[in-house]
Amino acid sequence: MKTMQPTEPILTVENVSKSYSSSNAPDALVLSSVNLSIAKSEFVSIIGPSGCGKTTLMKICAGLLSKSGGTVSFAGKVGTPPPSKMGVVFQSAALLPWRTVLANILLPATIQHADMDRAKQRARELLDMLNLKGIESKYPWELSGGMQQRVSIARSLVLEPEVLFMDEPFGALDAMTREKLNLDLQDIHARTGATIMFVTHNIAEAVFLSDRIIAMAARPGRIADIINVDLFRPRTQESYVDDDFREIETRVRSSFDRAAALA
Numbered sequence: 653m654k655t656m657q658p659t660e661p662i663l664t665v666e667n668v669s670k671s672y673s674s675s676n677a678p679d680a681l682v683l684s685s686v687n688l689s690i691a692k693s694e695f696v697s698i699i700g701p702s703g704c705g706k707t708t709l710m711k712i713c714a715g716l717l718s719k720s721g722g723t724v725s726f727a728g729k730v731g732t733p734p735p736s737k738m739g740v741v742f743q744s745a746a747l748l749p750w751r752t753v754l755a756n757i758l759l760p761a762t763i764q765h766a767d768m769d770r771a772k773q774r775a776r777e778l779l780d781m782l783n784l785k786g787i788e789s790k791y792p793w794e795l796s797g798g799m800q801q802r803v804s805i806a807r808s809l810v811l812e813p814e815v816l817f818m819d820e821p822f823g824a825l826d827a828m829t830r831e832k833l834n835l836d837l838q839d840i841h842a843r844t845g846a847t848i849m850f851v852t853h854n855i856a857e858a859v860f861l862s863d864r865i866i867a868m869a870a871r872p873g874r875i876a877d878i879i880n881v882d883l884f885r886p887r888t889q890e891s892y893v894d895d896d897f898r899e900i901e902t903r904v905r906s907s908f909d910r911a912a913a914l915a
């Protein structure tokens with residue numbers, strides 16, 4: 653298990669802004685002067701009212717969307733992480749229905765002409781880590797929503813990314829499945845040492861998983877507050893009812909409410 657030493661910044665966002673143009677609102681400012689530095693191996697969640705720009709910020713950091721101004725740097729160099737060093741998980745698992753679970757997990761390795769022996773070895777480890785053993789030959793449509801999302805997470809990790817971008821990955825799942833996946837994600841984070849940027853609407857989930865929580869305000873989207881989550885790891889299902897956990901949850905909720913009132 654890798655040790656967590658969140659000191660060295662791996663992802664830096666400086667003065668980033670974004671405007672979208674549409675027929676009824678030319679140049680609508682969605683993000684304004686966002687500054688953020690994420691340390692190597694850090695787990696950072698982004699919360700905020702609907703439409704405040706969480707997904708926009710994450711996509712800009714992942715290089716999936718252009719910005720209107722500012723800079724994103726990865727590992728000290730201007731630019732977003734190269735595809736081989738990052739993984740992305742969205743709310744919809746978006747698996748290819750004609751490929752088996754294993755073939756879906758191996759897809760990034762196939763596309764990027766990576767070392768397939770290493771990728772297959774890694775896929776086997778991930779099948780184990782994500783409780784997917786025994787279903788590698790099944791097709792996505794034979795799986796529950798939770799299992800599909802596990803496959804999507806395994807796919808995002810097959811190239812051993814340094815940074816993982818996760819946009820409401822558990823948003824469509826029931827509460828029990830979600831809690832189980834939060835435990836698994838915590839374990840994956842500890843084992844891989846990956847830096848994780850995680851968008852969620854669920855405050856308890858953000859507290860459970862994060863080292864830091866970024867609360868955004870809307871119109872224009874900006875950082876309103878940053879809350880450190882200094883809770884002992886590994887966190888367990890009992891953590892949700894700890895006094896310290898609840899105190900942080902209350903602080904995050906107040907930040908969220910204040911951010912929502914600023915809109």
Ligand SMILES: Nc1ncnc2c1ncn2[C@@H]1O[C@H](COP(=O)(O)OP(=O)(O)OP(=O)(O)O)[C@@H](O)[C@H]1O
Nearest residue numbers: 672673674682700701702703704705706707708709
């Ligand atoms: N392609 C686009 N063109 C024009 N406006 C857009 C586009 N994509 C997003 N927006 C607008 O930008 C703002 C921020 O959207 P974004 O999806 O980043 O917010 P969010 O905080 O992730 O929202 P949610 O929590 O509802 O998912 C919203 O007002 C949205 O309508």
